[in-house]
């Protein structure tokens with residue numbers, strides 16, 4: 001199965017599922033699988049659990065951070081669908097399927113919503129079928145591609161998304177995988193440039209504002225996982241340059257249009273991270 005292959009919801013996944021499985025290396029820890037472990041999922045290997053546990057020993061709130069991120073993502077999709085009227089989503093750095101995948105949250109409100117998922121992890125590709133359970137009125141597709149390859153992402157996404165209509169670009173917990181600040185900014189800029197006026201950028205990420213989190217991200221990297229670069233808050237803010245932030249602006253993930261579920265995290269102090277949603281004029 002070639003990189004960049006797209007799975008269309010209306011068809012079956014091609015192949016037997018064996019080809020992408022051959023690309024999965026169970027001896028190297030992977031971001032999607034460690035994230036799945038912290039979220040309480042079962043789609044991970046011994047090496048992912050070992051690194052996940054090492055990080056969690058140093059940074060005991062890391063599992064809470066994963067849950068807070070997922071809860072934020074649902075609130076953002078609800079806002080975009082119910083209040084901003086968005087019906088198309090491009091979710092890059094999807095992660096392994098879990099509760100409240102993007103199409104499930106959006107289609108609960110607007111069944112006609114169309115979603116394209118993008119990730120570059122071979123195990124996410126193996127499980128992609130679970131992301132393709134769209135409503136009949138809408139559609140969901142999966143593209144196996146790298147975040148940096150905006151040309152491929154957009155050409156594959158165009159099979160499902162109408163680029164004359166607004167699209168919400170979701171970048172949750174992924175941009176830290178691009179280490180250099182300028183490259184990361186360029187990457188986001190290129191993706192946003194491909195979207196029509198009235199589209200949205202929804203982003204969240206960890207920040208370097210907590211010593212424990214910074215130290216544990218070093219341990220994560222030193223144990224063989226692809227490095228995750230925690231950024232200064234000012235750099236995170238700069239990803240939204242030229243866009244119109246919606247209320248409440250760029251805030252801690254727990255504070256972005258919070259619901260009751262966010263209260264326990266708030267009581268324990270804010271987690272080191274930020275979130276924002278902005279409209280492309």
Ligand SMILES: C[S@@+](CC[C@H](N)C(=O)[O-])C[C@H]1O[C@@H](n2cnc3c(N)ncnc32)[C@H](O)[C@@H]1O
Pocket residue numbers: 031032035069070073092093094095096118119120121124145146147148171172173174177
């Ligand atoms: C921390 S997980 C976040 C998952 C999900 N967005 C969430 O918030 O729950 C990061 C995801 O980004 C994916 N990823 C990392 N680097 C990537 C890249 N260069 N291109 C595409 N996906 C990437 C990983 O495979 C993983 O699934």
